[in-house]
Amino acid sequence: MTLAIPQTDSSARPRFGVLQIIQLGLLVLLVYASARVIVPFVSLLAWAAILAVLLYPLHLWLSRRAGKTSSAWIIGIAGVVLAVAPMVLLTASLSSAVSGLISDLQNNTLTLPPPPPGLADVPVVGVKAYAAWTNAAANVPATLAENKETIRSVTSGLVAFAGKMATAELAFILSFVIATIFIAFGASITNFNRRLLQILTNSGDQGARLLALTVATIKGVALGVVGVAAVQAALLGVGFFLIGLPGAILVTLLVFLLGIVQVPAVLVSLPVIAYVFLKEPLTPALIFGVWTFVAGLSDNFLKPLMLGRGLEVPMPVILIGVIGGMIADGLLGLFIGPVLLAVAYVLFMDWFRQQQVKPALMTDRPPS
Known part of the structure; x- marks a missing residue:
């Protein structure tokens, strides 16, 4: 029994001559030069x-x-x-x-x-x-x-x-x-991004899905992080103004900024409560203390309600992206971090589900 070894036509193989190498080098140089121009922006x-x-x-x-x-x-x-x-x-x-x-x-x-x-x-x-x-x-x-x-x-x-x-x-x-x-030019830019993601993912549905996920994540982070920080600062600010706290506007602004960078407002509210107990009568100080303590902890139940709301990504993934992105890239990372983790999570879960389907198909195959 002889094995037939297929003959390959050497002329069918791609050949890279000097001209092709020069063209490839010029293309790489163009990409590098373009990146240098765009990086500052x-x-x-x-x-x-x-x-x-x-x-x-x-x-x-x-x-x-x-x-x-x-x-x-x-x-x-x-x-x-x-x-x-x-x-x-x-x-x-x-x-x-x-x-x-x-x-x-x-x-x-x-x-x-x-x-x-x-x-x-x-x-x-x-x-x-x-x-x-x-x-x-x-x-x-x-x-x-x-x-x-x-x-x-x-x-x-x-x-x-x-x-x-x-x-x-x-x-x-x-x-x-x-x-x-x-x-x-929102419509044109949206169509371009959708088409680009379709090419990169080799799937029209997947490209549109990732684009929608990116937009929804940015909106969810804005609502969940900035929105929660604003609500919490407003609740605490009401107490600061009613009790007559010196510099109430600045303290409220500090609470808002700390909320954006994911620092607990309790770090500000507890010293304020201690100051009010030293300066005010017992009854208003107690009322202020209870209100401020509850408002300082309000982000713990507001974030699960607002952060990542309506997304197919779990809230902990978005929260890790927010904190990690903030540490890595500052305020800009507050939005970029959760977007990257959300896209990575969706792609990983899709791949994981596909890997689960393949063994199932193999075990369901009738014996030959």
Whole structure:
């Protein structure tokens, strides 16, 4: 018995000549050069895509009343105004305050108000803080001279922080402008992304499913993380204002920011409760303590209700993506992390189900 060895035609094999190698090298060089150009804008484009996804339902609602083009213009102008107006007001206020401070320093007329009487009653640091404030108010020029290096260091830090805030504000405005463009061409961009995912997954249904999952995850994270943080900050803020807490606005804003970065609000609410018990009568302090303690724990039952709502991905997967993405990539990772984990989870579960079906088919096959 002889085995027939199939003969392969050497002419059918692909040949890579010098020209093909040059073409491949030029293609790789083009991809590399394009990536270098795009990399500085990746963060802006990612934020623009997230904003476009979140604002697109508003665009659809406005477009039914004002038209698609007018709707995109309204969203873009309103977003830029809302971003620029607070910064302009803050800059004007700071400029006035800084110019007055410089004038007082030059004329040697800078004064400090006396310390509040309750400062000395603050546990641990109250007495020292009260004495230091009193000495500084009694002789401002000498205090400034003694702490010149510290003041210079603090001033440099504030200037650097202001520069970072201005850069972040500009980046947000640019992201909003790009998001407006994405919104205006939303249908075309959606079709392109759906087609691209269909090509990558080699399945029309799978591509559309992954695109819908990405959009739903971004909306779910915005509702579950930012929404829960806003609700919790509002609940705590009501108590702060009713009890007359000094700096209630700043403390409420701090709770909101900590909620976004997934830091428990109890870290703020418990010290506030302790402060109120030291300052207020027992009955209002007890009512405030119960309200603040419950509101500080409200995220524990709000997150399961709102985070990942309506998704085919379990809530723990989304929560891990939120926390891990935040640690890895900051605020942008808050959205990118859960999207990546959600897509990976869906693909893995689909593959896992396929692997379960194959052995079942093999065992059901009748014996030959």
